[in-house]
Amino acid sequence: MSQQQTLSNQRVRPPIRHIGLLGGTFDPPHHGHLLPLQEILAQLPLDSIWLLPNHIPPHKAGTHASAGQRLDMVSLLCGDNTRLSPCAIELERASPSYTVDTLERLRHKHPDCRFYFIMGMDSFLNLPQWHRWQSLFDLCHLILCERPGWQLDEAQPMMAQLQARGQKAEDGLPQANSGKVIEVPITEQPWSSTEIRAALKHGELPDGAMPKAVGDYIHQHRLYRHR
Template identity: 50%
Template sequence: MKIGILGGTFDPIHYGHIKPLLEVQAALGLDEVWLMPNHIPPHKDGTNTSTQHRLAMAQLVCRQYPQLKLCDIEANRDQPSYSVETLKQLRQTHGQDQLVFIMGMDSFVGLPTWYHWQELFDLSHIAVCQRPGWTLCGDSEMAALLDARRAGKAELDKAIDMGRTAGLIFPVTITPQPYSSTEVRRQLAQNQLAPDAMPQAIADYIAAHHLYR
């Protein structure tokens, strides 16, 4: 199987997460995309609501979009969730699957600050979500890495035939989204949530549980 994986706090989950995922899935022909909420994010001070609420909201999204699946491996970990350790654990049960770790270009640029980041390329492929007009500095370390490992859907399909399960980078141009989690939380706090910010099921859940007020 070709499995995309997006980790994050999803605090809360909204269309700025969901729509790029669907575009990546279509561009690469992924069989599934996993939403992977974390319990203790290593690069943030904390979250604005509980892990259980964030899991519940992610599950509601998965019910609406059958191609999305909930992965709670990091939510059940009582220590910071480093991506390389998570992928090592997933490799034990998905040894022959094509795992495609999904991130934004901002995260890709910052990869050298991640824990044992070089090992990611031994464990999975990486899909990098690019906004139109966004380019890397041509002489940067990450630009060179992208050029060396750049691939597309055809290469992913060939990798399956060759038994290559890691190491490629797939740049995917995505439609810019107007919302971030910070902006969505601001709107919720002011009771001014834009109707196109998130699925109605998520807005209803947030209202029912009095979150982000």
């Protein structure tokens, strides 16, 4: 067999894709989700960010809009940004949406991808309460969204993790497959899904809270109104 035939018979490994992940109920999705993602994409060379609506959030009683409606709204939130896309993997199962389980499935399903799970500082500080939280560092990197000028208290138990694993956004993406905490400064946003639902309950929508397409979908389907 010639050298050329030997090379052609070898499996060519696809290039690694760097994928950010943002989980949540997205009930509804809004600019408080979208604008930080745009800032992350401006600072890190991720190929894409996937938005993962939860099916059964383990820390909440349920959702107000259905799984299908929330997935539709996430699609509208992504709009024509080719680096943002919805991912329905958590909606496909009937058990609670534990992040570590989702990451294990994603790693198995997409072996050519390196994953970066996005979270805010509050979630990071509460990470020890998450299901099998230490396994997250074996499955992905974390992208830690920080408000400019914010400093983590030295007495916080998670400070040791940040000191051991942390790196700045300007350092680029890690060479390792998992285990780093990438600190990315973002602009604090004034919107929350809870406050938006409260306004929508009375037929109001805060100005600038979400893209028009998402607001139109909510009004069309009469979501979050008095029952």
